[in-house]
Amino acid sequence: MLSHFPTGVVIVAGSTPGGPAGVAVGSFASVSLEPPLVGFFVGHESTSWPPIRSAGRFCVNVLADDQAGLCRRFSQSGADKFAGVTWRPAPSGAPLLDGVVAWIDCRLEREIETGDHSLVLGSVTELEVERGSRPLLFHRGAFPGLELPYPGSC
Numbered sequence: 843m844l845s846h847f848p849t850g851v852v853i854v855a856g857s858t859p860g861g862p863a864g865v866a867v868g869s870f871a872s873v874s875l876e877p878p879l880v881g882f883f884v885g886h887e888s889t890s891w892p893p894i895r896s897a898g899r900f901c902v903n904v905l906a907d908d909q910a911g912l913c914r915r916f917s918q919s920g921a922d923k924f925a926g927v928t929w930r931p932a933p934s935g936a937p938l939l940d941g942v943v944a945w946i947d948c949r950l951e952r953e954i955e956t957g958d959h960s961l962v963l964g965s966v967t968e969l970e971v972e973r974g975s976r977p978l979l980f981h982r983g984a985f986p987g988l989e990l991p992y993p994g995s996c
């Protein structure tokens with residue numbers, strides 16, 4: 843039933859002693875404007891999150907609608923997720939992926955365990971829009987695309 847709720851997709855990425863690490867995340871949200879905080883939920887079984895947590899910094903990469911392949915790649919545990927992926931370091935040093943709509947560089951503020959996930963809160967240190975393109979949407983296991991006029995008027 844929850845797959846009927848549409849989300850955007852971000853890659854939460856960090857620079858770790860083992861190399862760059864990242865996770866595809868649909869639970870991302872803006873949490874607070876003052877102070878600027880963002881958040882997402884990460885599963886306890888994630889193998890990429892613990893080293894990112896240890897780094898204490900991460901970059902939230904907002905995927906564009908032509909980046910569904912990156913979403914699939916970063917949702918597969920154990921894969922060499924960064925093979926062939928072009929990126930540069932964000933100001934924090936965390937990976938900033940080429941072609942994203944926007945990025946939000948964060949310092950890990952707090953992690954709150956809840957059920958089989960943790961709520962991760964990030965303090966925003968820097969952010970930028972990279973491309974004026976449409977965001978990637980995820981709905982019922984697929985990437986439906988935005989068919990509304992864009993940029994839309996509400």
Ligand SMILES: Cc1cc2nc3c(=O)[nH]c(=O)nc-3n(C[C@H](O)[C@H](O)[C@H](O)COP(=O)(O)O)c2cc1C
Nearest residue numbers: 866867868869883884885888889890916917919980
């Ligand atoms: C569209 C989409 C959204 C996802 N959202 C989340 C999420 O919000 N939190 C989460 O823990 N996993 C989420 N996942 C699953 C993780 O991406 C996946 O479990 C993780 O990348 C496993 O890799 P790891 O072991 O390297 O961490 C999502 C997957 C997809 C395809």
